[in-house]
Amino acid sequence: MGPLIALVAKDVKQLLRDPRSLTMVLLMPLAVMAMFVAGYGEERSEVPIVVVNLDRGSISWQLIESLRSSGAFKIVAYAATMEEGTELVRKGVAYAAIVISEGFSDSILSGQSTRIVTVLDAAYATVSELVWQSAVIATQMFMKKASELYGTFYIDVERQTVYGPKVSSVDSFTSTIMGVLLHLVPMSLIAVSISRERERKTFEQLIMAPVSSWHIVFGKFIAYALVTVADMIVTMAFAVYALGVQVRGPLPALLAVSLLMLLCSLSIGLLISAASRNQLQAYQAAIFVFIPSMLFSGFFMPVELLSPTARLVGRVLPLYYFLKAFRNIQLRGWTLADVSQECAALALETAIFLAAAVRVLRLKVE
Amino acid sequence: MLLQSCGMVLAIEAVNLVKEFGSFRAVDGVNLKVEEGVIFGLLGPNGAGKSTTIRMILGLLKPTSGYVKVFGIDVEKNRRGVLSITGYMPQHFSLYEDLTVEENMRLYASLFGLKGKAAEERIRELMDEFVLWEFRSRLAGKLSGGMKQRLALAVALLHRPKLLVVDEPTAGVDPPLRRYFWEKFRELKCRGVTILVTTHYMDEAENCDRIALMSRGRVAAEGTPLEIKRLAFGGDLVELVVEGDPRPVLDGYGARLVEFEGDGSYSRIRLLVPDASEALVPLTRMLEQRGVKVVRAYPLPVGLEDAFIRLTTGR
Secondary structure (H helix, E strand, C coil): CHHHHHHHHHHHHHHHCCHHHHHHHHHHHHHHHHHHHHHHCCCCCCEEEEEEECCCCCHHHHHHHHHHHCCCEEEEEEECCHHHHHHHHHCCCCCEEEEECCCHHHHHHCCCEEEEEEEEECCCHHHHHHHHHHHHHHHHHHHHHHHHHHCCCEEEEEEEEECCCCCCHHHHHHHHHHHHHHHHHHHHHHHCHHHHHHHCCHHHHHCCCCCCHHHHHHHHHHHHHHHHHHHHHHHHHHHHHHCCCCCCCCHHHHHHHHHHHHHHHHHHHHHHHHHCCCHHHHHHHHHHHHHHHHHHCCCCCCHHHCCHHHHHHHHHCHHHHHHHHHHHHHCCCCCCHHHHHHHHHHHHHHHHHHHHHHHHCCCCCC | CHHHHCCCCCCEEEEEEEEEECCEEEEEEEEEEECCCCEEEEECCCCCCHHHHHHHHCCCCCCCEEEEEECCEECCCCHHHHHCCEEEECCCCCCCCCCEHHHHHHHHHHHCCCCHHHHHHHHHHHHHHCCCHHHCCCEHHHCCHHHHHHHHHHHHHCCCCCEEEEECCCCCCCHHHHHHHHHHHHHHHHCCCEEEEEECCHHHHHHCCEEEEEECCEEEEEECHHHHHHHHHCCEEEEEEEECCCHHHHCCCCCEEEEEEECCCEEEEEEEECCHHHHHHHHHHHHHHCCCCEEEEEECCCCHHHHHHHHHHCC
């Protein structure tokens, strides 16, 4: 027992003597929970939808009211035709279009069955399911209420998809997995690179040569990019050719977006590396950066459906832009030009993080 | 002062250097002047502030206050200028252990701006000089301690620095290699390189032209090894073996009796004189003239270690 207690005491002491790491360890659960509550705590997550009302009567408006008051939807547009509504979903303005068919009011009044059509965005499977379920429930509520007034009738809720009919779970998770790989792996790999040189003392010799922090930062950036880009291409090729992951847009566009994400992750990692004193701190910081990325970049749920704070946080995260661009290319078949904004955001962030790393890196020993 | 008025540039000039780590003053007002072309030793026990001082000289640490100039260049203002004329061999092996001997040398040659044939030749030259050629494709991490040290010195000399700073080159090194290193330093000195070396081995410091003794962040004494010893003891020690008891004769003579040992017929005495080489002959003559037969007379070697302990503890 003696040696065990001595070893426990030693390790506890060692942990307590690195205040920076300790702060991160203690702060992490708190920060993560706070972030989670801030982002996901609010009950209402209203999915933006388009309503296409082909009915000329007034009862359809009661259904629309019922949809609105369900709290599940936010009606962002009204479209005149089904094609127009579908196009808005296709463009990503709304996640679904709810189409109320012609003669809706008449059918109800005459006690016949009628239908509404939900046009779902299959590219976002979780949201589609949510929309579908909420639409069915809201319609049922409406039927219950309306039947007291108009007698028995029946509304059939029909399901259509764009980018569908159904995206397999492998396809829909590819973006998430690529996101994790492209964010966490290069970032944590490069995050320890400078602190490792500090710990092994090679940094002390290196900065005795006439090199600037610019040289050191870009030297690492380019070297790690060359090595990890090979990894990225292999992963992608494995997904597409071995697992048969479907890519609707151009593959080079997908590669370009992935490359931008990779470079951005490396630049974040470098900033961490430049600011950390030892490898443990660097590793912790990398994880610390990754958690909000996971929560607020659209891993589980599109950021638009979270709280305003979360949306704001999401706008800062490179992973948010990556997931958006990647999904749009892979599942919606968009081209690079369609996701140019996201690409620009990634490139800009990369530049900012690199510049910050150059500034933060001190050519001194402690 | 004299040197500056002659227009000569000091290799190192450190003025009122202070370095604080939190509330701890590692270096507490150090002043150093190192002339060009000398081997200057920074001596002191572990923790005296030697490494911190040289790191400030090299611009690896920012001084809390004070400044350093290397060949007239301010280290904090123009560090690059200093780096191009300075070579550094740190206390711990600091090259890349996962690169080979040759790769390490090539890397640093490039960083110092050596290109093509010039780099090639310089690397070959140093490999020959430091017996590294046959180990050139070995990973630096797989080298023995001595070979690592030789590689580190070779790398420090790649760009033909005017100033070589070496931190504890002989710590944990076997005696033959220690001797090798000091021979190398003397050789480099002959080629005009100024060397600043730290060590806590006092016996080695005799090889230095000048030394500064550091203790608890301060320079306790500075000078040639001889001057330091004289400073510590107040002069040189000479030992004489004479017939009879010379003590009455010595009264009033300009030499202090430090130790006396006599058995009635012979005595062994130790005297403190300002300069052993000058004092020994007149002293012997004086004793003989006064009828004291001198059997033997010789200067007594004192170690710097004794001098150091005397200077820092006052005992």
